[in-house]
Amino acid sequence: MAITFNESTKIFTLQTAETTYQMMVGRYNILQHLYYGKRVDGSTMDYLLWGTDAGFSGNPYEAEGDRTFSLDIQPQEFPSQGVGDYRTSCIEAVNPDGTMAADFRYVSHEITKGAYKITGMPAVYDEEEISSSLSILLRDENTGLELLLKYGVFEKEDVITRAAVLKNSTEGMVSLEKMLSVCLDMPFGEWEMIHFHGRHAMERQVERTPLCHGTVSIGSKRGTSSHHHNPSLILCTPQTTEDAGDCYGMTFVYSSNFIAGAEVDQMGQSRVFMGIHPESFCFRLAPGEVFETPQVIMSYSDRGFTALSHNFHRIISEHICRGKYKYARRPILINNWEATYFDFNEEKILKIASQAAELGIEMLVLDDGWFGKRDGDCSGLGDWFVNLDKLPGNLSSLSEKINAMGMKFGLWFEPEMISEDSDLYRAHPDWALQIPGRKPNRSRFQLVLDMSRREVRDYLFERMSDILSNAKIDYVKWDMNRSMCDIYSASLPAERQGEVYHRCMLGVYELLERLTAAFPDLMIEGCSGGGGRFDAAMLYYSPQIWCSDDTDAVERLEIQYGTSFLYPIGAVGSHVSACPNHQTGRITPFHTRGVVAMAGSFGYELDLNTLPQEEKEEVRKQVSDYKKYYELIHRGDYYRLNAPGDGKEFVAWAFVSEDKKQVLVNLVVTHTRANSKPIFIKLKGLDAAVYRLEDGRCLSGSALMNAGICIPSVSGEYRAVQFELTAQ
Incomplete structure (x- = not known):
């Protein structure tokens, strides 16, 4: 079996095809981590535990005179604050009496078939019940707080998932001020950390740093997983290459604030952690209420980064991505954004579509500017009504004309945003996140809608459903073009304002779930100023994400290289654009732009009518080649050479x-x-x-x-x- 528990040794063993994960109900019912790495059979790894009288490292009360057992140096599964472990904790809570200690001890466990679920959030799924799940219940006997640790095992994919649930079993209010999803203690080894930093239009740049004593962390406090740090990391030995060496990968199935990193302690042990960022986070739990963390996907390889990447590509492609376009061939598209920006009308769009259809392109996507008073980026968001000055025949007429050319039709939305200059804002200013009495931080004169509010989500669902139902629309590009700031929800009391970030993210997921259920044949492409929300959670709703607003082929080599470490190639939205490139001014051969864009879900971002005839013929060939190689690109194994x-x-x-x-x-x-x-x-x-x-x-x-x-x-x-x- 993939998960076993030895009653005599109190050891849990989680086995995949190539890896073993072991933990033990140790002394005083403390849940201790033993081993995660290359598969070992028939061995209990508790012999790896060691103890010493480490100065200024206290001991549990039950240890009495034994100074060699200290939580400050012992490997643990889910360390907490206030009980003698001074390293990075996973949980910090203020109890009803004002104390801030949580001492969780083993109570029971349950092993089940299939994948566990997380309420209101994406998670790795298992429709055929090929996986196994383990739930371990821990309790703080002093307060009654209960902690449920969840583990999922996907044997063939060499993947283990982690999540946690805290239940307030006390008789008073608990303030949860920090709750991460995972801790992985590495009691031996010299490690380096790879993370994927960046900025707008230059996402997921690879940086490899040796761990040293102290803590190194990455994260986002922007309300999105961000352009600046992807919610993932890799821990590896200094000798690890693409084809050899030990490496561990983690990616967060969450799209808002996060923290991830590693700490090297006084004894040279490493602790890796990942979860919701504790800054600006405080969740209030009344008696009986629970808080569930997002999921972390983990994998290990002793054969270098390529094998690790393949593990993540498989689990995301097969057990995160859903819907019709999980397997169905996605159409080759042309997007009008860099061809027209806001300056378009029906005639211009149809002219682009006509040329695209002639060259074999299969879908036209109408980008920003088709709705409300939207002739620039400072107005109109939230007013999801067709601009009849630009499109006098409405979207239904436009889509019919494009369909008549043999092409599908797609449409851009930015549902989570509201412009200050919009009818929606004038009617419902309280629907925007902003602090009363304080001028908001401006970004393109747009604010963020309070997605935690049911009436906001209902309005968006109604407007989007009306648009999608009254025209033949096969595709939606879902954008999100600013970081969150001025966090305050008019619908929540003062003591619950620390919940806004997370509640808004749950609201986004809920709206996406409603839309994908109502329109099961709709393909959604995620976008946040390009790759500002490129994470596994968004791939649960959108099988591809616009990789970057930088369409320069040479820049894309680096962006797509970093993306490939954890995300499948089919998830990468990648287009051929015009030259000189609109972001860099660089000129690259048309053939090169096509080769680079074929490392993803393929399309075009230009006005084909302006191309010379030889480049139009190149488009025809690229379209033909991509169709020929589609299954190989989307289903084959990807190798960085x-x-x-x-x-x-x-x-x-x-x-x-x-x-x-x-x-x-x-x-x-x-x-x-x-x-x-x-x-x-x-x-x-x-x-x-x-x-x-x-x-x-x-x-x-x-x-x-x-x-x-x-x-x-x-x-x-x-x-x-x-x-x-x-x-x-």
Whole structure:
């Protein structure tokens, strides 16, 4: 079985195909972590526990004269405050009597088939009950607080999930001031942490840092998972590479404020943690009420980052993404944003659609500006009524004309926002998050709607449903274009204002759940100024996310590289845009833009009518190629062959089909030199078969992986090479 409990040793063992996770009900019924790593069979790992009389590290009362057992140095599953562990805690609560200690001890457990659920939040699901779940109940006997730790085991995917639930079993009000989702204590080893930082239009940049004594953490306090730090991290040994070495990955199934990091303690032990950011968080629990944390997905690999990435790609593709477009081929689209911005009318849109249809593109997406008084970004949000000056025939007429061209029709929304200059704001100023008597922090003159309020969500559902029901709309781009600030909800009392961030996020999830249930054939693409909310939770509702507002092909090499460590390639919205690029001014070959955009869900972001004929023919070929390689790109294994940065002259990646019979190799030269050397790249993921190249040569898989293949010198700036290999 995937989960077992040994009654005599009190050890829980969680097994996946390649990994083992062990914990123990230890001395004094304290739940202690034992081991997480490469699979071990038939062994109890409690021999790894050790103790010493560490100065200024106290001991539980029951230890009496034994000074070698201290929570300050013992590995634990869910450390709490005020009971002798001075390292990073997972939970901080103010009890009804004002005390701030929580001493949780084991009470009972339950093992069940299938995946556990989290009320009101996305989580890894299991429709076929191939997984197992473990719930461990802990209690603070002094206060009666109950803590339920949840573990999910997906054997084939080598994934373990974690979450926690706190129940107020006291007779008074409890103020929960911090509650993380996971702690992983690593009692030995030298570690480095990889995280994915960035900014708007330059998301998920890879940074690798050795851990040192003290705490290093990343996070977001912006009300979104953010452009600036992705809610994920990797812990690895200094020797770990793409193909070898120990590494642990974690990603947070949550889209709002978070904190994640690692602490090295006085004994050189490392504690990794992840959860809701405790700053600006305080949740009040009345007697009998519970608080559930979001989920964390964890995986381990002893074969380097590539195997770890494959684990995350599989679990997200198969057990996070849902709906029709989990498997159905997504249409190749053209978005009008960079073609027109706000300056469009029906004639312009139909002209773009007509040219797109002629070249084989399958859907037109009408971006910002189709509603309310919206001729710029300072007005109109919230007024989800069609602007009949721009679209006199309404959306139904426009969609019918586009459908008649053989294309689908998609539409942009920014549901969570309200403009100060809008009819909605004039009617309901209290629906916006803003502090009474204080001028708000402005960002494009738009405020954030209080998504914790039922009447706000009902209004949005009504308006969006009306739009979606009265025109043939197959796709929605769901945007969110500012960080949250001035946090105050007029619907909550003063003592509950610390709940606003989380309640708003639950409201967003609830609205998305209602819409996806009401319109099951609708495809939603997530967006937050590009990649500002690129996380596993949003992928639960939208199988792809606009990866970045930076459409420059060379910049996208780095952005998509970082994204690929934890998120599947099919989740990446990626388009060919115009040159000079609108964000950087860089000029890149049209072919290169296509190769880079094919590392994701493919489309265009330009006015095709302005292209010369040879580039229009290139569009036709790109569309044909992407259709040909769709299953390989979306379902195959992704390999990073040469990383960007550090003065490297090229970036390369490949897709390999599950049966290893088809391979697509992609390469972009990022630094062209005079009298350049040929490029050699070693392929990955092949088998012993003989592979035929497009030029007719036949080479063995072992030769291609161990000796590699030579790519002749490519002249010109930012040239790309793309070629296919097929097993004979």
